[in-house]
Amino acid sequence: ELKVEQNPLFLSMQEGKNYTIYCNYSTTSDRLYWYRQDPGKSLESLFVLLSNGAVKQEGRLMASLDTKARLSTLHITAAVHDLSATYFCAVVRTNTGNQFYFGTGTSLTVIP
Amino acid sequence: EPEVTQTPSHQVTQMGQEVILRCVPISNHLYFYWYRQILGQKVEFLVSFYNNEISEKSEIFDDQFSVERPDGSNFTLKIRSTKLEDSAMYFCASRRDRGNHEQYFGPGTRLTVT
Numbered sequence: 001e002l003k004v005e006q007n008p009l010f011l012s013m014q015e016g017k018n019y020t021i022y023c024n025y026s027t028t029s030d031r032l033y034w035y036r037q038d039p040g041k042s043l044e045s046l047f048v049l050l051s052n053g054a055v056k057q058e059g060r061l062m063a064s065l066d067t068k069a070r071l072s073t074l075h076i077t078a079a080v081h082d083l084s085a086t087y088f089c090a091v092v093r094t095n096t097g098n099q100f101y102f103g104t105g106t107s108l109t110v111i112p
Numbered sequence: 113e114p115e116v117t118q119t120p121s122h123q124v125t126q127m128g129q130e131v132i133l134r135c136v137p138i139s140n141h142l143y144f145y146w147y148r149q150i151l152g153q154k155v156e157f158l159v160s161f162y163n164n165e166i167s168e169k170s171e172i173f174d175d176q177f178s179v180e181r182p183d184g185s186n187f188t189l190k191i192r193s194t195k196l197e198d199s200a201m202y203f204c205a206s207r208r209d210r211g212n213h214e215q216y217f218g219p220g221t222r223l224t225v226t
Binding site: 042102105 | 145147153155157160168170203205214215216218219
């Protein structure tokens with residue numbers, strides 16, 4: 001079974017600081033997604049990473065993908081309170097119905 | 113912008129009752145999915161559906177679950193006899209076509225089994 005692990009599971013950081021969330025997965029995949037989820041809400045797509053070495057940036061968030069290491073990172077730069085949410089990575093296994101395998105999630109709290 | 117919609121937003125039911133969760137995928141999408149998320153846990157795949165049949169299902173999707181696309185727009189998830197452990201948020205997702213792997217998620221239905 002494909003496993004997707006994130007760390008840390010919980011992250012409390014001060015505004016203005018930088019931090020990285022890691023997503024490791026256990027099988028070959030060249031597509032990785034990052035989602036944001038606010039409490040009680042649905043999943044908001046942040047990034048789609050489609051190839052090895054892909055890097056995407058939106059505002060204070062930057063995501064990268066290393067398919068050889070089976071690792072994706074989500075880097076937060078100069079955190080602000082509005083970034084408080086749970087972040088999930090999801091890996092697609094394209095040869096079997098395209099189901100998403102979600103990571104364990106990282107609950108981020110940005111403290112003023 | 114087109115979006116996936118789900119109804120109801122919250123369903124409360126008693127153990128042993130049948131529930132039907134409804135989804136309207138984006139209109140030109142061909143692939144449909146159900147996922148669930150138990151409170152505080154990760155999102156788990158339940159089932160994928162294409163061309164009017166199940167293409168893949170997880171171990172969670174046992175005989176108590178079924179899916180249907182009764183008409184050209186709705187995609188439903190039925191739980192025949194609900195258990196307490198079925199309490200979760202259920203998300204529907206749709207995908208446009210074979211070449212496009214991105215899935216668009218609906219707002220979810222919170223199912224509470226008492």
